[in-house]
Amino acid sequence: MHDKITVRDLIKKKGKEKIAMVTAYDYAFARLVDEAGVDAILVGDSAAMVVHGLSSTLPIDMDTMLLHVSSVARAKPRALVIGDMPFLSYEVSTEEAIRNAGLMLKAGADAVKLEGGAEQADKIKAMVKAGIPVMGHIGLTPQRYLVLGGYRKRGKRIVEAEKIIEDAKALEKAGVFAIVIEFTAAEVAKIITEEVSVPTICIGSGPYCDGQVLVLHDLLGINTEIPPFAKKYADLRSIVVNAVKRYVDDVRNSVFPADEHYFHMKDKDYKELVKRLSKQI
Numbered sequence: 001m002h003d004k005i006t007v008r009d010l011i012k013k014k015g016k017e018k019i020a021m022v023t024a025y026d027y028a029f030a031r032l033v034d035e036a037g038v039d040a041i042l043v044g045d046s047a048a049m050v051v052h053g054l055s056s057t058l059p060i061d062m063d064t065m066l067l068h069v070s071s072v073a074r075a076k077p078r079a080l081v082i083g084d085m086p087f088l089s090y091e092v093s094t095e096e097a098i099r100n101a102g103l104m105l106k107a108g109a110d111a112v113k114l115e116g117g118a119e120q121a122d123k124i125k126a127m128v129k130a131g132i133p134v135m136g137h138i139g140l141t142p143q144r145y146l147v148l149g150g151y152r153k154r155g156k157r158i159v160e161a162e163k164i165i166e167d168a169k170a171l172e173k174a175g176v177f178a179i180v181i182e183f184t185a186a187e188v189a190k191i192i193t194e195e196v197s198v199p200t201i202c203i204g205s206g207p208y209c210d211g212q213v214l215v216l217h218d219l220l221g222i223n224t225e226i227p228p229f230a231k232k233y234a235d236l237r238s239i240v241v242n243a244v245k246r247y248v249d250d251v252r253n254s255v256f257p258a259d260e261h262y263f264h265m266k267d268k269d270y271k272e273l274v275k276r277l278s279k280q281i
């Protein structure tokens with residue numbers, strides 16, 4: 001039995017071994033991705049869109065995220081479980097950030113992730129001081145897509161690139177154990193990876209980071225549309241649809257259930273039942 005992966009284990013991988021992280025939102029998939037050997041499971045606020053059908057990550061709340069975290073944690077994965085802090089669970093005050101992050105740990109997360117750069121440094125310091133491991137998230141921060149003007153590429157211009165690099169250094173100084181860099185120019189992600197002492201994990205930001213993360217529903221081909229930076233490793237959507245179609249056909253053609261799928265009373269008991277029922281008529 002392999003030992004549980006810790007924050008320290010991920011930090012030690014920097015520059016030595018690539019980190020593979022994937023999202024999962026429930027017990028069943030957490031067991032499967034853990035069996036596949038991922039280093040970390042991000043219980044992402046992307047659940048808002050891929051599980052609940054919402055148009056963005058903004059509407060999902062703490063209670064819903066805690067339910068997803070606890071479901072993943074019950075799988076007892078070897079992988080590090082990271083709970084994603086939803087919109088407005090940490091922005092309002094440091095006290096609220098600590099309280100909500102603490103609830104994530106109580107629900108079974110090993111760490112939390114939150115979006116934002118230097119503006120979140122004080123909250124991150126306080127959370128780490130309270131004993132809560134924090135993963136940062138810079139570049140494209142989906143919770144701020146309205147301010148950013150959409151889900152757009154980041155770091156293509158020098159001024160913006162400089163700001164993202166500054167944010168990474170501020171997060172490192174605040175005490176994060178790793179930084180997600182999303183949809184940012186690969187050159188910028190490379191500079192950050194070389195200049196910070198903690199692991200960087202890319203999504204849509206090139207090959208130079210210390211690791212990669214993908215949304216599970218994109219990776220498995222469950223979603224009909226996937227972002228340009230994702231890679232579809234399976235066509236699970238077709239597999240599921242075809243399997244259910246076969247089931248529907250079998251039911252309508254009286255092929256399912258077959259003999260092996262049900263059981264009978266003993267013949268003598270059945271006859272006695274019929275006999276008793278006939279007397280009641």
